[in-house]
Amino acid sequence: MADLEAFRTEAREFLEKNAPKGLRGRGMAMNQEAADEEPGDVREARRQWTKLMADKGWTAPTWPTEYGGGGLSPREARVMQQEMAKLKLPPPLMGMGLSMIGPTLLVHGSEEQKNEYLPKIVTGEHRWCQGFSEPNAGSDLASLSCQAKLDESGDNYIVNGQKIWTSGAQFANWIFLLVRTDETTKHNGITFLLSPMKVPGLEIRPIRLISGNSPFCETFFENVKIPVKNVLGGVNNGWTVAKALLGFERSGMGGIAGGGGGQARRGSAALGGNRMVSLAKETVGVENGKVADGKIREDMTNVMLDQMALTLTQQRSAATAKSKGAPGPETSIFKIVASELGHRRDELMLRLRGTGGLGWEGGDTPEEDLMLTRSWLSAKATTIYGGTSEIQRNIVSKRVLRLPQPK
Ligand SMILES: Cc1cc2nc3c(=O)[nH]c(=O)nc-3n(C[C@H](O)[C@H](O)[C@H](O)COP(=O)(O)OP(=O)(O)OC[C@H]3O[C@@H](n4cnc5c(N)ncnc54)[C@H](O)[C@@H]3O)c2cc1C
Numbered sequence: 247m248a249d250l251e252a253f254r255t256e257a258r259e260f261l262e263k264n265a266p267k268g269l270r271g272r273g274m275a276m277n278q279e280a281a282d283e284e285p286g287d288v289r290e291a292r293r294q295w296t297k298l299m300a301d302k303g304w305t306a307p308t309w310p311t312e313y314g315g316g317g318l319s320p321r322e323a324r325v326m327q328q329e330m331a332k333l334k335l336p337p338p339l340m341g342m343g344l345s346m347i348g349p350t351l352l353v354h355g356s357e358e359q360k361n362e363y364l365p366k367i368v369t370g371e372h373r374w375c376q377g378f379s380e381p382n383a384g385s386d387l388a389s390l391s392c393q394a395k396l397d398e399s400g401d402n403y404i405v406n407g408q409k410i411w412t413s414g415a416q417f418a419n420w421i422f423l424l425v426r427t428d429e430t431t432k433h434n435g436i437t438f439l440l441s442p443m444k445v446p447g448l449e450i451r452p453i454r455l456i457s458g459n460s461p462f463c464e465t466f467f468e469n470v471k472i473p474v475k476n477v478l479g480g481v482n483n484g485w486t487v488a489k490a491l492l493g494f495e496r497s498g499m500g501g502i503a504g505g506g507g508g509q510a511r512r513g514s515a516a517l518g519g520n521r522m523v524s525l526a527k528e529t530v531g532v533e534n535g536k537v538a539d540g541k542i543r544e545d546m547t548n549v550m551l552d553q554m555a556l557t558l559t560q561q562r563s564a565a566t567a568k569s570k571g572a573p574g575p576e577t578s579i580f581k582i583v584a585s586e587l588g589h590r591r592d593e594l595m596l597r598l599r600g601t602g603g604l605g606w607e608g609g610d611t612p613e614e615d616l617m618l619t620r621s622w623l624s625a626k627a628t629t630i631y632g633g634t635s636e637i638q639r640n641i642v643s644k645r646v647l648r649l650p651q652p653k
Contacts, residue, residue, distance in 0.1 A: 299338035314365035343367035377423030497577035575645035
């Protein structure tokens with residue numbers, strides 16, 4: 247424990263001295279499009295912040311140092327994140343590299359693959375996207391049909407097919423994807439591939455939403471050549487690798503067990519209970535040192551207790567995952583609880599904000615409040631991506647509770 251306190255002091259001093267002051271209290275941009283629109287000095291501060299932390303390996307605090315990570319224990323990583331939160335610093339780096347493919351590479355990657363990919367995730371040089379869903383394979387992902395056939399040399403796969411809802415594909419330079427390598431069997435005929443985005447035959451079409459933004463894309467593969475050495479976890483073993491990756495995605499444990507991005511994906515979760523309490527004090531008022539409204543106090547306490555219980559359960563599961571390699575089907579419980587809890591917290595914060603919570607951009611509305619509104623809206627998707635809540639409940643019933651299944 248004394249060591250942990252010594253580490254806390256070291257982390258605090260390092261962050262206080264070096265973290266760019268202009269980023270404190272700023273939060274993360276909601277997406278790359280928003281990040282690109284930030285003023286030049288903010289973008290530069292973010293670049294410096296990422297570099298500063300990457301140089302220490304603290305963008306991926308718990309990854310081994312030989313792959314560029316920080317080599318911290320999960321407890322040290324939490325202490326570091328607590329010190330960052332005290333200074334209201336945004337995560338130095340986020341994305342599917344840290345929260346999904348990195349932790350999966352640590353479990354299923356060859357030594358060569360770990361050395362090749364992990365350090366570039368730590369620095370942010372590789373930005374990954376996820377090519378799982380297809381027009382006819384969403385919830386029933388294993389029915390995917392994007393096809394990979396070996397070429398004559400036997401050194402490359404030739405990939406043909408389409409992916410959809412590929413988040414951030416237009417900003418990514420690498421993609422991890424599932425392809426069909428055996429037509430005669432369903433789950434055992436899938437292979438997990440890694441590919442650069444800038445290759446002949448790979449085309450991205452952003453899907454434009456009513457907001458004008460394009461958070462995700464259609465991704466087309468026409469005779470795209472992917473070397474056999476880019477198979478992760480073995481030919482026709484892709485479903486096992488995909489389940490591990492989905493475990494990291496669903497648990498948000500990339501941040502606890504593996505990398506650093508998972509939880510940070512959710513804007514208002516990052517703002518945490520402190521913001522909720524200060525917002526309540528501002529808007530409802532204070533009586534005897536407490537938030538004046540008893541019902542609001544009760545609702546806030548319930549959200550904060552549930553958040554605490556979720557975090558502790560995730561930490562327990564992360565410890566088990568460390569010994570087993572990857573998180574198991576219980577992560578579906580986290581996905582359901584975290585997404586529904588996120589909705590409850592966002593609704594409560596918006597209720598507290600009243601008409602002030604209607605801001606979308608610009609004007610006099612503080613950045614934190616704008617983030618709150620945007621986060622409330624974008625969080626609607628959390629019960630869909632990574633597998634819908636219905637699918638998570640099916641998994642819990644089958645693989646956690648082992649209930650009898652319909653014939
Ligand atoms: C914001 C966002 C980002 C995304 N990003 C990515 C990405 O980067 N990469 C990627 O590959 N995919 C991504 N997705 C796709 C996501 O994984 C799928 O949308 C999701 O798995 C559901 O598939 P679907 O949309 O085809 O819905 P469908 O599978 O068609 O489901 C429609 C409805 O039927 C229900 N349903 C289906 N089957 C069952 C069943 N057996 N039992 C009970 N109910 C069922 C579902 O719960 C849902 O309500 C993203 C989605 C969103 C919303």
